[in-house]
Amino acid sequence: MKIKKILNNGAVLTENENNEEIIVLGKGLAYGKKINDEIDPRKIYKIFTPFSGKQKKLLLETIHETDPIFFQISQKIVDRLKNEENIDLADSVYITLTDHLATSVERAKKGMYLSNKFLWELKNYYPKEYSYGLWALKLLDRQFDLKFPDDEAGFIAVHIISGELGNDIGDFQKSVNFIKNITKIVKYYFNIDIDYQSLTYNRFAVHLKFFWKGMMYDRKHQEFGDLSQEILKVIKNSDIESYKCALKIRDYIDEKYNYELSNEDIMYLAIHINKIISDYKGKKK
Template structure:
Protein backbone atom coordinates (compact mmCIF):
# COMPACT_ATOMS: atom_id res chain seq x y z
CA UNK A 1 0.00 0.00 0.00
CA UNK A 2 1.49 3.33 -1.10
CA UNK A 3 0.74 6.89 0.03
CA UNK A 4 -0.97 9.14 -2.52
CA UNK A 5 -1.68 12.04 -0.17
CA UNK A 6 -0.70 12.62 3.47
CA UNK A 7 -3.49 14.07 5.63
CA UNK A 8 -1.50 14.19 8.88
CA UNK A 9 0.85 11.91 10.83
CA UNK A 10 -2.01 9.51 11.52
CA UNK A 11 -3.82 9.39 8.18
CA UNK A 12 -3.27 9.31 4.45
CA UNK A 13 -5.10 8.67 1.19
CA UNK A 14 -4.35 5.84 -1.23
CA UNK A 15 -6.27 4.03 -3.99
CA UNK A 16 -7.34 0.43 -4.50
CA UNK A 17 -7.00 -1.68 -7.64
CA UNK A 18 -10.17 -0.07 -9.03
CA UNK A 19 -8.63 3.39 -8.54
CA UNK A 20 -11.16 4.20 -5.82
CA UNK A 21 -10.03 6.49 -3.02
CA UNK A 22 -9.25 4.89 0.34
CA UNK A 23 -8.69 6.78 3.58
CA UNK A 24 -6.31 4.99 5.97
CA UNK A 25 -5.95 5.74 9.70
CA UNK A 26 -3.30 4.52 12.15
CA UNK A 27 -1.17 5.96 14.91
CA UNK A 28 1.89 7.72 13.38
CA UNK A 29 1.30 5.69 10.22
CA UNK A 30 2.35 8.55 7.92
CA UNK A 31 4.99 10.07 10.19
CA UNK A 32 8.17 10.82 8.23
CA UNK A 33 6.62 9.43 5.05
CA UNK A 34 6.31 11.01 1.59
CA UNK A 35 4.26 10.62 -1.58
CA UNK A 36 4.37 7.06 -2.99
CA UNK A 37 6.16 5.63 0.07
CA UNK A 38 5.05 2.19 1.24
CA UNK A 39 3.60 1.96 4.75
CA UNK A 40 3.58 -0.64 7.51
CA UNK A 41 0.10 -2.19 7.24
CA UNK A 42 0.35 -3.51 10.81
CA UNK A 43 -0.13 0.09 11.98
CA UNK A 44 -3.53 0.43 10.29
CA UNK A 45 -6.49 1.00 12.66
CA UNK A 46 -9.14 1.50 10.01
CA UNK A 47 -9.62 1.91 6.27
CA UNK A 48 -12.60 3.55 4.58
CA UNK A 49 -13.21 2.35 1.02
CA UNK A 50 -14.74 3.67 -1.09
CA UNK A 51 -16.31 6.65 0.69
CA UNK A 52 -19.15 8.95 -0.38
CA UNK A 53 -18.51 12.67 -0.73
CA UNK A 54 -20.44 13.36 2.48
CA UNK A 55 -18.57 10.72 4.48
CA UNK A 56 -15.25 11.85 2.98
CA UNK A 57 -15.67 15.41 4.26
CA UNK A 58 -16.83 14.16 7.67
CA UNK A 59 -13.88 11.77 8.01
CA UNK A 60 -11.36 14.42 6.96
CA UNK A 61 -12.81 16.91 9.46
CA UNK A 62 -12.68 14.29 12.22
CA UNK A 63 -9.08 13.35 11.39
CA UNK A 64 -8.07 16.95 11.98
CA UNK A 65 -10.17 17.47 15.13
CA UNK A 66 -10.23 14.12 16.97
CA UNK A 67 -7.23 12.28 18.48
CA UNK A 68 -6.45 9.04 16.65
CA UNK A 69 -6.89 7.05 19.89
CA UNK A 70 -10.66 7.54 19.67
CA UNK A 71 -10.68 5.91 16.23
CA UNK A 72 -8.91 2.92 17.77
CA UNK A 73 -11.43 2.68 20.64
CA UNK A 74 -14.34 2.82 18.19
CA UNK A 75 -12.73 0.07 16.11
CA UNK A 76 -12.39 -2.18 19.17
CA UNK A 77 -16.09 -1.69 19.96
CA UNK A 78 -17.13 -2.41 16.37
CA UNK A 79 -14.83 -5.47 16.24
CA UNK A 80 -16.37 -6.83 19.45
CA UNK A 81 -19.86 -6.29 18.02
CA UNK A 82 -18.85 -8.26 14.92
CA UNK A 83 -17.05 -11.06 16.72
CA UNK A 84 -19.09 -11.64 19.89
CA UNK A 85 -22.59 -10.55 18.91
CA UNK A 86 -22.43 -11.13 15.13
CA UNK A 87 -23.62 -7.55 14.58
CA UNK A 88 -22.55 -6.16 11.19
CA UNK A 89 -22.10 -2.39 11.18
CA UNK A 90 -21.50 0.14 8.42
CA UNK A 91 -18.60 2.59 8.28
CA UNK A 92 -21.04 5.44 8.94
CA UNK A 93 -21.74 3.93 12.38
CA UNK A 94 -17.99 3.72 13.02
CA UNK A 95 -17.69 7.42 12.16
CA UNK A 96 -20.61 8.42 14.39
CA UNK A 97 -19.31 6.24 17.23
CA UNK A 98 -15.83 7.80 17.06
CA UNK A 99 -17.33 11.28 17.19
CA UNK A 100 -19.61 10.35 20.11
CA UNK A 101 -16.78 8.81 22.14
CA UNK A 102 -14.65 11.91 21.69
CA UNK A 103 -17.53 14.18 22.77
CA UNK A 104 -18.51 12.03 25.76
CA UNK A 105 -14.90 11.97 27.07
CA UNK A 106 -14.64 15.76 26.67
CA UNK A 107 -17.93 16.21 28.58
CA UNK A 108 -16.85 13.79 31.32
CA UNK A 109 -13.66 15.75 31.91
CA UNK A 110 -15.79 18.85 32.43
CA UNK A 111 -18.25 17.01 34.68
CA UNK A 112 -21.08 17.31 32.15
CA UNK A 113 -23.30 14.26 31.60
CA UNK A 114 -26.38 13.70 29.44
CA UNK A 115 -29.47 11.77 30.52
CA UNK A 116 -30.55 8.96 28.19
CA UNK A 117 -34.34 8.97 28.05
CA UNK A 118 -34.40 5.55 26.34
CA UNK A 119 -32.16 3.74 28.82
CA UNK A 120 -34.93 1.50 30.23
CA UNK A 121 -36.14 0.57 26.75
CA UNK A 122 -32.61 -0.21 25.58
CA UNK A 123 -31.98 -2.47 28.59
CA UNK A 124 -35.33 -4.22 28.07
CA UNK A 125 -35.60 -4.51 24.29
CA UNK A 126 -31.96 -4.46 23.15
CA UNK A 127 -30.04 -6.35 25.88
CA UNK A 128 -27.27 -7.50 23.53
CA UNK A 129 -26.55 -3.95 22.41
CA UNK A 130 -26.86 -2.66 25.99
CA UNK A 131 -24.29 -5.20 27.22
CA UNK A 132 -21.97 -4.10 24.43
CA UNK A 133 -22.46 -0.48 25.53
CA UNK A 134 -21.55 -1.39 29.12
CA UNK A 135 -18.40 -3.16 27.90
CA UNK A 136 -17.58 -0.09 25.79
CA UNK A 137 -17.78 2.43 28.64
CA UNK A 138 -15.46 0.26 30.73
CA UNK A 139 -13.01 0.26 27.81
CA UNK A 140 -13.29 4.04 27.46
CA UNK A 141 -12.80 4.53 31.21
CA UNK A 142 -9.69 2.36 31.11
CA UNK A 143 -8.20 4.06 28.04
CA UNK A 144 -9.14 7.67 28.86
CA UNK A 145 -9.14 7.73 32.70
CA UNK A 146 -12.67 9.12 32.96
CA UNK A 147 -15.77 7.80 34.73
CA UNK A 148 -18.86 7.44 32.52
CA UNK A 149 -22.47 6.87 33.68
CA UNK A 150 -24.71 4.04 32.52
CA UNK A 151 -26.52 6.54 30.26
CA UNK A 152 -23.44 6.57 28.01
CA UNK A 153 -23.71 2.80 27.56
CA UNK A 154 -27.22 3.47 26.30
CA UNK A 155 -26.01 6.10 23.83
CA UNK A 156 -23.37 3.73 22.46
CA UNK A 157 -26.05 1.03 22.18
CA UNK A 158 -28.21 3.42 20.16
CA UNK A 159 -25.38 3.88 17.65
CA UNK A 160 -25.08 0.08 17.36
CA UNK A 161 -28.86 -0.26 16.95
CA UNK A 162 -28.79 2.48 14.32
CA UNK A 163 -26.27 0.44 12.36
CA UNK A 164 -28.44 -2.66 12.58
CA UNK A 165 -31.44 -0.69 11.35
CA UNK A 166 -29.53 0.56 8.34
CA UNK A 167 -28.46 3.84 9.95
CA UNK A 168 -32.08 5.00 10.36
CA UNK A 169 -31.96 6.37 13.90
CA UNK A 170 -35.61 7.46 13.76
CA UNK A 171 -36.50 3.79 13.30
CA UNK A 172 -35.18 3.08 16.78
CA UNK A 173 -37.93 5.20 18.34
CA UNK A 174 -40.56 3.65 16.08
CA UNK A 175 -39.49 0.08 16.89
CA UNK A 176 -39.61 0.86 20.62
CA UNK A 177 -43.12 2.28 20.20
CA UNK A 178 -44.21 -0.79 18.22
CA UNK A 179 -42.85 -3.26 20.80
CA UNK A 180 -44.46 -1.33 23.68
CA UNK A 181 -47.87 -1.31 21.99
CA UNK A 182 -47.81 -5.02 21.06
CA UNK A 183 -46.67 -5.92 24.59
CA UNK A 184 -49.50 -3.86 26.08
CA UNK A 185 -52.01 -5.72 23.89
CA UNK A 186 -50.63 -9.05 25.12
CA UNK A 187 -50.69 -7.90 28.74
CA UNK A 188 -54.30 -6.71 28.51
CA UNK A 189 -55.69 -9.46 26.29
CA UNK A 190 -54.05 -12.33 28.20
CA UNK A 191 -54.51 -10.72 31.65
CA UNK A 192 -50.89 -11.38 32.63
CA UNK A 193 -47.86 -9.51 33.91
CA UNK A 194 -45.22 -10.20 31.28
CA UNK A 195 -41.84 -11.23 32.72
CA UNK A 196 -39.61 -8.95 30.68
CA UNK A 197 -36.48 -10.67 32.00
CA UNK A 198 -37.53 -14.09 30.67
CA UNK A 199 -35.91 -15.82 27.71
CA UNK A 200 -39.32 -16.28 26.07
CA UNK A 201 -40.05 -12.56 26.19
CA UNK A 202 -36.59 -11.79 24.82
CA UNK A 203 -37.31 -14.12 21.89
CA UNK A 204 -40.67 -12.41 21.36
CA UNK A 205 -39.03 -8.97 21.27
CA UNK A 206 -36.39 -10.23 18.82
CA UNK A 207 -39.18 -11.61 16.62
CA UNK A 208 -41.01 -8.25 16.75
CA UNK A 209 -37.86 -6.34 15.77
CA UNK A 210 -37.25 -8.56 12.75
CA UNK A 211 -40.95 -8.46 11.85
CA UNK A 212 -41.06 -4.66 12.05
CA UNK A 213 -38.07 -4.34 9.74
CA UNK A 214 -39.68 -6.70 7.23
CA UNK A 215 -43.03 -4.92 7.46
CA UNK A 216 -41.48 -1.48 6.88
CA UNK A 217 -38.69 -2.30 4.44
CA UNK A 218 -39.45 -5.80 3.16
CA UNK A 219 -36.18 -7.09 4.63
CA UNK A 220 -35.60 -10.82 4.83
CA UNK A 221 -37.90 -12.56 7.30
CA UNK A 222 -36.23 -14.37 10.17
CA UNK A 223 -37.64 -16.81 12.70
CA UNK A 224 -36.15 -17.58 16.10
CA UNK A 225 -35.44 -21.21 16.96
CA UNK A 226 -37.20 -24.47 16.17
CA UNK A 227 -40.91 -23.95 16.77
CA UNK A 228 -42.21 -27.24 15.32
CA UNK A 229 -43.50 -28.62 18.63
CA UNK A 230 -45.20 -25.34 19.44
CA UNK A 231 -46.82 -25.32 16.00
CA UNK A 232 -48.32 -28.72 16.75
CA UNK A 233 -49.84 -27.37 19.98
CA UNK A 234 -51.38 -24.46 18.13
CA UNK A 235 -52.77 -26.71 15.39
CA UNK A 236 -54.43 -28.84 18.08
CA UNK A 237 -56.08 -25.70 19.45
CA UNK A 238 -54.52 -25.85 22.90
CA UNK A 239 -53.78 -22.12 23.01
CA UNK A 240 -56.81 -20.51 21.43
CA UNK A 241 -56.45 -17.47 23.72
CA UNK A 242 -53.01 -16.76 22.28
CA UNK A 243 -54.46 -16.97 18.77
CA UNK A 244 -57.23 -14.53 19.66
CA UNK A 245 -54.60 -12.16 21.08
CA UNK A 246 -52.71 -12.41 17.79
CA UNK A 247 -55.88 -11.37 15.97
CA UNK A 248 -56.01 -8.23 18.14
CA UNK A 249 -52.41 -7.48 17.21
CA UNK A 250 -53.25 -8.11 13.56
CA UNK A 251 -56.04 -5.54 13.79
CA UNK A 252 -53.71 -2.99 15.43
CA UNK A 253 -51.03 -3.48 12.76
CA UNK A 254 -53.59 -3.20 9.96
CA UNK A 255 -55.01 0.05 11.34
CA UNK A 256 -51.64 1.61 12.22
CA UNK A 257 -49.31 0.40 9.46
CA UNK A 258 -51.74 -0.74 6.76
CA UNK A 259 -50.03 -4.12 6.76
CA UNK A 260 -51.99 -7.38 6.67
CA UNK A 261 -50.57 -10.26 8.70
CA UNK A 262 -50.69 -13.50 6.73
CA UNK A 263 -51.26 -16.95 8.25
CA UNK A 264 -47.54 -17.50 8.82
CA UNK A 265 -47.23 -14.14 10.61
CA UNK A 266 -50.21 -15.03 12.79
CA UNK A 267 -48.83 -18.47 13.59
CA UNK A 268 -45.45 -17.17 14.76
CA UNK A 269 -47.08 -14.36 16.73
CA UNK A 270 -49.39 -16.89 18.41
CA UNK A 271 -46.52 -19.23 19.26
CA UNK A 272 -44.52 -16.50 20.96
CA UNK A 273 -47.56 -15.24 22.90
CA UNK A 274 -48.32 -18.80 24.03
CA UNK A 275 -44.76 -19.17 25.28
CA UNK A 276 -44.91 -15.91 27.23
CA UNK A 277 -48.25 -16.92 28.75
CA UNK A 278 -46.99 -20.34 29.82
CA UNK A 279 -43.91 -18.70 31.35
CA UNK A 280 -46.05 -16.25 33.32
CA UNK A 281 -48.43 -18.96 34.53
CA UNK A 282 -45.54 -21.09 35.76
CA UNK A 283 -44.15 -18.14 37.71
Protein backbone atom coordinates in the same frame (compact mmCIF):
# COMPACT_ATOMS: atom_id res chain seq x y z
CA MET B 1 -1.77 0.96 -1.94
CA LYS B 2 0.09 4.27 -1.96
CA ILE B 3 -0.61 7.31 0.19
CA LYS B 4 -2.34 10.11 -1.72
CA LYS B 5 -2.88 12.34 1.30
CA ILE B 6 -2.04 12.08 4.99
CA LEU B 7 -5.01 13.01 7.17
CA ASN B 8 -3.32 12.27 10.51
CA ASN B 9 -0.95 9.65 11.94
CA GLY B 10 -3.70 7.05 11.81
CA ALA B 11 -5.57 7.93 8.60
CA VAL B 12 -4.67 8.37 4.94
CA LEU B 13 -6.41 8.94 1.64
CA THR B 14 -5.60 6.41 -1.09
CA GLU B 15 -7.14 4.36 -3.93
CA ASN B 16 -8.18 0.73 -4.20
CA GLU B 17 -7.65 -1.66 -7.12
CA ASN B 18 -10.72 -0.17 -8.85
CA ASN B 19 -9.22 3.34 -8.68
CA GLU B 20 -11.88 4.35 -6.17
CA GLU B 21 -10.83 6.91 -3.60
CA ILE B 22 -10.86 5.39 -0.12
CA ILE B 23 -9.93 6.36 3.42
CA VAL B 24 -7.80 3.89 5.37
CA LEU B 25 -7.45 3.86 9.16
CA GLY B 26 -4.73 2.15 11.19
CA LYS B 27 -2.73 2.75 14.37
CA GLY B 28 0.39 4.73 13.41
CA LEU B 29 -0.41 4.10 9.74
CA ALA B 30 1.07 7.39 8.50
CA TYR B 31 3.75 7.88 11.15
CA GLY B 32 7.04 8.78 9.42
CA LYS B 33 5.39 8.41 6.01
CA LYS B 34 5.02 10.80 3.07
CA ILE B 35 2.97 11.05 -0.12
CA ASN B 36 3.38 8.03 -2.49
CA ASP B 37 4.80 5.80 0.25
CA GLU B 38 3.34 2.30 0.41
CA ILE B 39 0.77 1.60 3.13
CA ASP B 40 1.60 -1.21 5.55
CA PRO B 41 -1.42 -3.56 5.26
CA ARG B 42 -0.65 -5.07 8.68
CA LYS B 43 -1.57 -1.78 10.36
CA ILE B 44 -4.93 -1.34 8.64
CA TYR B 45 -8.03 -1.91 10.77
CA LYS B 46 -10.69 -0.10 8.74
CA ILE B 47 -11.27 0.88 5.11
CA PHE B 48 -14.08 3.18 4.00
CA THR B 49 -15.02 2.46 0.38
CA PRO B 50 -16.85 3.65 -1.57
CA PHE B 51 -18.76 6.41 0.24
CA SER B 52 -21.11 9.28 -0.53
CA GLY B 53 -19.97 12.88 -0.61
CA LYS B 54 -21.84 13.60 2.63
CA GLN B 55 -20.31 10.63 4.43
CA LYS B 56 -16.84 11.52 3.17
CA LYS B 57 -17.21 15.10 4.43
CA LEU B 58 -18.34 13.93 7.87
CA LEU B 59 -15.57 11.36 8.05
CA LEU B 60 -12.87 13.86 7.09
CA GLU B 61 -14.15 16.36 9.65
CA THR B 62 -14.20 13.67 12.34
CA ILE B 63 -10.68 12.53 11.49
CA HIS B 64 -9.31 16.08 11.58
CA GLU B 65 -11.02 16.99 14.84
CA THR B 66 -10.81 13.72 16.79
CA ASP B 67 -8.02 11.93 18.65
CA PRO B 68 -7.35 8.59 16.85
CA ILE B 69 -7.82 6.77 20.18
CA PHE B 70 -11.60 7.18 19.76
CA PHE B 71 -11.52 5.48 16.37
CA GLN B 72 -9.58 2.65 17.98
CA ILE B 73 -12.13 2.30 20.78
CA SER B 74 -14.96 2.29 18.23
CA GLN B 75 -13.11 -0.42 16.33
CA LYS B 76 -12.81 -2.55 19.47
CA ILE B 77 -16.57 -2.27 20.05
CA VAL B 78 -17.40 -3.14 16.43
CA ASP B 79 -14.88 -6.00 16.32
CA ARG B 80 -16.33 -7.57 19.46
CA LEU B 81 -19.85 -7.42 18.03
CA LYS B 82 -18.59 -9.04 14.84
CA ASN B 83 -16.60 -11.77 16.59
CA GLU B 84 -19.08 -12.64 19.34
CA GLU B 85 -22.46 -11.93 17.73
CA ASN B 86 -21.64 -12.03 14.00
CA ILE B 87 -23.15 -8.56 13.70
CA ASP B 88 -21.89 -6.31 10.90
CA LEU B 89 -22.54 -2.64 11.57
CA ALA B 90 -22.98 -0.01 8.86
CA ASP B 91 -19.86 2.06 8.15
CA SER B 92 -21.70 5.17 9.33
CA VAL B 93 -21.43 3.91 12.92
CA TYR B 94 -17.67 4.49 12.87
CA ILE B 95 -18.29 8.17 12.23
CA THR B 96 -21.21 8.74 14.60
CA LEU B 97 -19.95 6.52 17.42
CA THR B 98 -16.40 7.90 17.27
CA ASP B 99 -17.68 11.47 17.35
CA HIS B 100 -20.03 10.62 20.21
CA LEU B 101 -17.28 9.00 22.30
CA ALA B 102 -14.98 11.97 21.84
CA THR B 103 -17.72 14.45 22.74
CA SER B 104 -18.82 12.41 25.77
CA VAL B 105 -15.29 12.23 27.17
CA GLU B 106 -14.84 15.96 26.62
CA ARG B 107 -18.07 16.65 28.56
CA ALA B 108 -17.20 14.14 31.29
CA LYS B 109 -13.88 15.83 31.94
CA LYS B 110 -15.90 18.96 32.73
CA GLY B 111 -18.25 16.98 35.01
CA MET B 112 -21.12 17.17 32.52
CA TYR B 113 -23.21 14.02 31.98
CA LEU B 114 -26.40 13.58 29.96
CA SER B 115 -29.53 11.77 31.06
CA ASN B 116 -30.79 9.08 28.67
CA LYS B 117 -34.58 9.15 28.42
CA PHE B 118 -34.59 5.76 26.65
CA LEU B 119 -32.54 3.95 29.29
CA TRP B 120 -35.40 1.71 30.46
CA GLU B 121 -36.34 0.76 26.89
CA LEU B 122 -32.72 0.03 26.02
CA LYS B 123 -32.23 -2.21 29.04
CA ASN B 124 -35.40 -4.15 28.33
CA TYR B 125 -35.84 -4.11 24.54
CA TYR B 126 -32.17 -4.17 23.53
CA PRO B 127 -30.35 -5.90 26.41
CA LYS B 128 -27.59 -7.32 24.22
CA GLU B 129 -26.66 -3.94 22.73
CA TYR B 130 -26.92 -2.34 26.16
CA SER B 131 -24.55 -4.93 27.64
CA TYR B 132 -21.98 -4.00 24.99
CA GLY B 133 -22.55 -0.37 25.90
CA LEU B 134 -21.64 -1.19 29.51
CA TRP B 135 -18.53 -3.01 28.34
CA ALA B 136 -17.55 0.02 26.21
CA LEU B 137 -17.93 2.25 29.27
CA LYS B 138 -15.26 0.24 31.04
CA LEU B 139 -12.93 0.92 28.12
CA LEU B 140 -13.57 4.65 28.41
CA ASP B 141 -13.29 4.66 32.21
CA ARG B 142 -9.94 2.88 32.11
CA GLN B 143 -8.54 4.91 29.22
CA PHE B 144 -9.47 8.33 30.61
CA ASP B 145 -9.79 7.67 34.35
CA LEU B 146 -13.48 8.59 34.38
CA LYS B 147 -16.64 7.13 35.86
CA PHE B 148 -19.54 7.35 33.45
CA PRO B 149 -23.13 6.71 34.59
CA ASP B 150 -25.13 3.91 32.97
CA ASP B 151 -26.93 6.49 30.82
CA GLU B 152 -23.83 6.66 28.65
CA ALA B 153 -23.97 2.89 28.02
CA GLY B 154 -27.44 3.55 26.67
CA PHE B 155 -26.17 6.19 24.24
CA ILE B 156 -23.49 3.82 22.96
CA ALA B 157 -26.16 1.12 22.56
CA VAL B 158 -28.22 3.50 20.42
CA HIS B 159 -25.30 3.89 18.02
CA ILE B 160 -24.87 0.12 17.89
CA ILE B 161 -28.57 -0.35 17.15
CA SER B 162 -28.47 2.32 14.43
CA GLY B 163 -25.47 0.52 12.94
CA GLU B 164 -27.47 -2.72 12.94
CA LEU B 165 -30.42 -1.06 11.26
CA GLY B 166 -28.13 0.56 8.72
CA ASN B 167 -29.90 3.86 9.14
CA ASP B 168 -29.81 6.99 11.26
CA ILE B 169 -30.43 7.26 14.98
CA GLY B 170 -34.01 8.44 14.36
CA ASP B 171 -34.82 4.89 13.28
CA PHE B 172 -33.85 3.65 16.74
CA GLN B 173 -36.68 5.63 18.32
CA LYS B 174 -39.12 4.30 15.72
CA SER B 175 -38.04 0.72 16.37
CA VAL B 176 -38.36 1.24 20.15
CA ASN B 177 -41.89 2.57 19.69
CA PHE B 178 -42.72 -0.43 17.51
CA ILE B 179 -41.53 -2.92 20.13
CA LYS B 180 -43.23 -0.94 22.92
CA ASN B 181 -46.59 -0.86 21.11
CA ILE B 182 -46.52 -4.56 20.20
CA THR B 183 -45.64 -5.39 23.81
CA LYS B 184 -48.57 -3.25 25.02
CA ILE B 185 -50.96 -5.23 22.82
CA VAL B 186 -49.82 -8.47 24.47
CA LYS B 187 -49.82 -6.95 27.96
CA TYR B 188 -53.33 -5.52 27.76
CA TYR B 189 -54.84 -8.38 25.78
CA PHE B 190 -53.97 -10.79 28.59
CA ASN B 191 -53.99 -8.19 31.39
CA ILE B 192 -50.62 -9.36 32.72
CA ASP B 193 -47.39 -7.86 34.04
CA ILE B 194 -44.63 -8.87 31.66
CA ASP B 195 -41.26 -9.83 33.09
CA TYR B 196 -39.02 -7.69 30.89
CA GLN B 197 -35.90 -9.29 32.35
CA SER B 198 -36.88 -12.84 31.39
CA LEU B 199 -35.16 -14.80 28.64
CA THR B 200 -38.56 -15.46 27.07
CA TYR B 201 -39.34 -11.77 26.71
CA ASN B 202 -35.82 -11.03 25.51
CA ARG B 203 -36.31 -13.52 22.67
CA PHE B 204 -39.62 -11.88 21.82
CA ALA B 205 -38.00 -8.41 21.74
CA VAL B 206 -35.16 -9.69 19.53
CA HIS B 207 -37.70 -11.24 17.16
CA LEU B 208 -39.54 -7.91 16.96
CA LYS B 209 -36.29 -6.02 16.40
CA PHE B 210 -35.35 -8.07 13.36
CA PHE B 211 -38.95 -8.15 12.16
CA TRP B 212 -38.98 -4.34 12.27
CA LYS B 213 -35.81 -4.14 10.19
CA GLY B 214 -37.16 -6.57 7.61
CA MET B 215 -40.52 -4.82 7.45
CA MET B 216 -39.06 -1.34 7.03
CA TYR B 217 -36.14 -2.07 4.70
CA ASP B 218 -36.57 -5.45 3.04
CA ARG B 219 -40.36 -5.34 2.68
CA LYS B 220 -40.38 -9.05 2.00
CA HIS B 221 -41.27 -12.11 4.03
CA GLN B 222 -38.57 -14.36 5.41
CA GLU B 223 -38.96 -18.10 5.01
CA PHE B 224 -38.54 -19.92 8.30
CA GLY B 225 -38.98 -23.49 7.14
CA ASP B 226 -41.26 -26.21 8.53
CA LEU B 227 -43.34 -24.93 11.43
CA SER B 228 -45.52 -28.01 11.79
CA GLN B 229 -44.12 -29.16 15.16
CA GLU B 230 -44.33 -25.77 16.80
CA ILE B 231 -47.79 -25.14 15.37
CA LEU B 232 -48.90 -28.55 16.58
CA LYS B 233 -47.60 -27.74 20.07
CA VAL B 234 -49.61 -24.51 20.18
CA ILE B 235 -52.75 -26.29 18.96
CA LYS B 236 -52.32 -29.14 21.46
CA ASN B 237 -52.09 -26.59 24.26
CA SER B 238 -55.38 -25.17 22.99
CA ASP B 239 -53.82 -21.74 23.27
CA ILE B 240 -56.13 -20.06 20.80
CA GLU B 241 -55.80 -16.78 22.71
CA SER B 242 -52.14 -16.42 21.72
CA TYR B 243 -53.21 -16.79 18.12
CA LYS B 244 -56.00 -14.22 18.55
CA CYS B 245 -53.51 -11.82 20.13
CA ALA B 246 -51.18 -12.33 17.16
CA LEU B 247 -54.09 -11.44 14.87
CA LYS B 248 -54.58 -8.18 16.78
CA ILE B 249 -50.90 -7.42 16.21
CA ARG B 250 -51.36 -8.27 12.52
CA ASP B 251 -54.22 -5.78 12.27
CA TYR B 252 -52.20 -3.10 14.06
CA ILE B 253 -49.21 -3.53 11.74
CA ASP B 254 -51.43 -3.55 8.67
CA GLU B 255 -53.15 -0.31 9.73
CA LYS B 256 -50.05 1.48 11.06
CA TYR B 257 -47.40 0.36 8.56
CA ASN B 258 -49.40 -0.90 5.59
CA TYR B 259 -47.60 -4.23 5.86
CA GLU B 260 -49.40 -7.56 5.60
CA LEU B 261 -48.11 -10.35 7.82
CA SER B 262 -47.78 -13.81 6.33
CA ASN B 263 -49.23 -16.89 8.07
CA GLU B 264 -45.73 -17.77 9.23
CA ASP B 265 -45.26 -14.27 10.69
CA ILE B 266 -48.49 -14.71 12.63
CA MET B 267 -47.58 -18.17 13.86
CA TYR B 268 -44.16 -17.06 15.04
CA LEU B 269 -45.78 -14.22 16.97
CA ALA B 270 -48.27 -16.68 18.46
CA ILE B 271 -45.45 -19.02 19.52
CA HIS B 272 -43.55 -16.21 21.26
CA ILE B 273 -46.73 -14.95 22.93
CA ASN B 274 -47.59 -18.48 24.04
CA LYS B 275 -44.21 -18.78 25.75
CA ILE B 276 -44.59 -15.41 27.50
CA ILE B 277 -48.03 -16.40 28.82
CA SER B 278 -46.80 -19.84 29.87
CA ASP B 279 -43.97 -18.23 31.82
CA TYR B 280 -46.41 -15.84 33.48
CA LYS B 281 -48.78 -18.64 34.49
CA GLY B 282 -45.88 -20.75 35.75
CA LYS B 283 -44.70 -17.94 38.05
CA LYS B 284 -48.25 -17.37 39.35
CA LYS B 285 -48.56 -20.96 40.60
